[in-house]
Amino acid sequence: MVRLDSAGDVLLAGPAVRAAGGRGAQVGLLCGPHGEAAARLLPGVERVHVWDAPWVGFEPPDVASSEVPLIIDELAGQQYDRAFVLVSFHQSPLPTALLLRLAGIPWIGADSVDYPGSLLDLRHQRADNCHEAEAATELLAAGGFGLPPGDDGRLQVRTPPEATALTGAAPYLVVHPGAAVPARAVAPKVAADAVHVLHRAGYRVVVTGAAAERALTAEVSGYGRYALDLGGRTDLAALSGVLAGADAVVVGNTGPAHLAAAVGTPVVSLFAPVVPAERWRPYRVPTEILGVQDAPCAGSRARRCPVPGHPCLDSLTGDDVLAAVRRLIDPTAEVTA
Structure with missing residues (x-):
């Protein structure tokens, strides 16, 4: 799973993460540095990968060719067999999909209004005015991963600490x-x-x-x-x-x-x-x-x-x-x- 934006965006990906893991799959989440703390709160996330992508964020980093092989090698080492790229309605998943292809991931799905060439196996179209959390779960369902039985699709985090x-x-x-x-x-x-x-x-x-x-x-x-x-x-x-x-x-x-x-x-x-x-x-x-x-x-x-x-x-x-x-x-x- 990929959600490269901020903490709130990662929290909205939580139901989709649970859908991905509902058939016993081991779920890794690739996120940006501003989303890392949220990623570690999500039930169902087994492994967190952090990368500051130059195409997202309020202050994106400069493009650095030395950084790209590192994240490709990190993802390739996990031998993931599927990836879903979650993006907002105005974002393109294709730069991330290229990264995942270079990491050897054989199947990739995403919402995309742009022609994906060979970058996506599932090019999904989200419904108009769909809530971001629902758009993510609908993408997962289109790829064959529905929410587990009894999961109502609400946002969740691991048990909050006593405050x-x-x-x-x-x-x-x-x-x-x-x-x-x-x-x-x-x-x-x-x-x-x-x-x-x-x-x-x-x-x-x-x-x-x-x-x-x-x-x-x-x-x-x-x-x-x-x-x-x-x-x-x-x-x-x-x-x-x-x-x-x-x-x-x-x-x-x-x-x-x-x-x-x-x-x-x-x-x-x-x-x-x-x-x-x-x-x-x-x-x-x-x-x-x-x-x-x-x-x-x-x-x-x-x-x-x-x-x-x-x-x-x-x-x-x-x-x-x-x-x-x-x-x-x-x-x-x-x-x-």
Whole structure:
């Protein structure tokens, strides 16, 4: 299996991984460095290969001829007999398929709108507006690998660790204000207002973020006045435990949204429409989508907002978030500021 993008993309590949292993196959996963931690959380992955491919990622590496033989030799040494290349609807699987052919893999399947020549044995066409997780499982099914009996196709990770030592006792909400793509992140003041309003409404709030986001999580938590600040204190596995213990997670379209779905926690999705929600929304968990979905940036795939003021997300208020939280976890409560 191949999924070369970020952690969220790898998490969405989880059901397809389980389909691949459902007939007793040993499953290896080739991923990029930003997806490695997620790959190691997926049930059914026996072996993880990591390669920073020059045709994916936000800051792709330069093409280096010395690197290519190394990954080819690594894959060839495992003697895989089939490969599925998972890509987003706008990506080509063909550079990866060429790499796999050179590694001696005799059968390769992928979604592809481009003519594949001899690179693919299965050239599959995904359904229009198909969710990324469903597109992956449909590709596997077309190649003869359906989900195992009793597998409902939801996202999963290995058992999340106990997080009470980090979070304190439940109940609590998680607000994760950052995003890998700037266009998909709310302004700090919007996230801070949400935390303040949730705190004032009586909810205990935990703010999470990566080590590089410590200044952001400190600001959003009110410097500890309104929320517990866990910025920089969790790796992806520990974050899965924090999210699993939450009543709901407030998060943009970024990896932790899919991690929340994988541990079954409801999501208030602050969703910028630069990519379609039907393809990227939290998968098969209770979800409230906030954000102007018909904003001028819709479908642009922009990494930085092309519209002054970032109106699709920065028009949201803390009261909007409070109302969405209550619709998810306490629909009988009266919504007051």
